[in-house]
Amino acid sequence: MRAFLIAMALVLGGCASKSSAYTRTDGVPIDPVHQQSTLAQCKGEAATAPIGPEYHAIRENNVIAACMARNGYIQAQQ
Numbered sequence: 001m002r003a004f005l006i007a008m009a010l011v012l013g014g015c016a017s018k019s020s021a022y023t024r025t026d027g028v029p030i031d032p033v034h035q036q037s038t039l040a041q042c043k044g045e046a047a048t049a050p051i052g053p054e055y056h057a058i059r060e061n062n063v064i065a066a067c068m069a070r071n072g073y074i075q076a077q078q
Helices: 002-019 032-048 053-070
Strands: 022-024 073-075
Touching: 032 053, 053 073
Parallel strands: none
Antiparallel strands: 022 073
């Protein structure tokens, strides 16, 4: 049981670090739940976009970035 809890903490910690990859264009603090929901929606949009197999990964990332921007999120400078 303890190993399971440690594994879940690591998984959730990884998710939390990914949420900081975006910032809001309007300066409003990020609500992690809303940001993750928007990211999931954008990934779904990218998965259903008509994409040729040779450019799938590049095009998918562009669709996600455009969708996030439409929803007020941009990639944070690292």
